[in-house]
Amino acid sequence: MKNVIAAHLRPLPAIRAFFVCGLTLLLIAVSNFSTAAEPVLELAFSKQKQKLARMDLLRHPDVRTITIPADVSYKNKMEYRAVPLKSILRNLHGISTVQFKSDDGFVANIPTELLSGASEPWLAIEPANAPWPELKPGGRSAGVFYLVWIAPEKSNITPELWPYQIAVISEVAALPERYPEILPDASLKKDSAEYRGMQAYVTHCASCHQLNGGGDAKLGPDLNVPFNPTEYFQADFLRKYIRDPAAVRHWPQLTMPGFSPTVMDDAQLDDLLAYLRHMAQRKLIPVDGKN
Known part of the structure; x- marks a missing residue:
């Protein structure tokens, strides 16, 4: 009888070792998951x-x-x-x-x-x-x-x-150094409305929008290809849209903020629109995601 009992008890150390090993691996996995999940x-x-x-x-x-x-x-x-x-x-x-x-x-x-x-x-x-x-x-x-x-x-x-x-x-x-495709025509003076408008684009728009495929952001649509907003918005409505997007069109996923005169004054808005109209004539069409 003792031999029979002993025969049944012999596997217990192996089972216990297997259980301890499994528990250890589980704790390691949980620890790794916790570390990986930490922002x-x-x-x-x-x-x-x-x-x-x-x-x-x-x-x-x-x-x-x-x-x-x-x-x-x-x-x-x-x-x-x-x-x-x-x-x-x-x-x-x-x-x-x-x-x-x-x-x-x-x-x-x-x-x-x-x-x-x-x-x-x-x-x-x-x-x-x-x-x-x-x-x-x-x-x-x-x-x-x-x-x-x-x-x-x-x-x-x-x-x-x-x-x-x-x-x-x-x-x-700086953005214009890395993405020359956003630059206005080189023949224009650096203090022209178009160049000032490019700076307004860099300051206020480039956080969300590329232009001619140039830029870092990937949140909003490109502002020049396939179409520039000056090509499909009436001038007054484009101004209104920039000032208060929800007043022109609204949907649940709308994320674009409005640019009040305290953020972008009327002179800056004029320059931005001059830049966009100018760049509508300087399209660089991306091919397979590249210019």
Whole structure:
């Protein structure tokens, strides 16, 4: 009888070892999943390449609770756990433009002088246990990483310079240097309405729209191919559309903001329209996704 019992008991150590091994693998898998799921902000600079996890940024010694009196995205007073951008980007010397790429295709190319100026940019970080409000019912919040400004009025920080859902921050050259296809005719003077309008496009439109296939953003349609908005909008309605898109056409997925005169004054709007009309005669048709 003892031999029979012993025969039944002998496999138990092997079963226990199998169980322990399986449990260990399960715990490793759960740990890896947790690590992989932790949101990460990528810094892609020639002198600074890092991937910063949310939990590490929230432990940064410079993290503070800050108040934004008039948040651009939430249209309300907001409080955030945030760290000064200068505490994250350690060396911007010699860099003209810093690019903030969001995971929805929005791209903000911000001159370094603004990031170093009096408007005080901070990186707001959404805690996992205290999510921010949804931007739209049923949609996402502005997190996990959101660029906010303490005093935007000091440097005329426009709404396009408040990128949210940021995935990558990197150094880049100015947009016209990287994408000559957005340039007006070289025979025009640099202080012409068309050149000034290109700058208005770069400042206000290039965060969402390419032109002639040139640009970083992938959120909105190209503004020149296959057709330029000056070709299918009456002039008065195009102005109205730029000022208040929902007043001209509306659908649930509408994301384009209106550009009030405080953001883009009438002179800038005139220049932008002059640039678009000019570029309608300078189409570069992409072939298989390339110019």
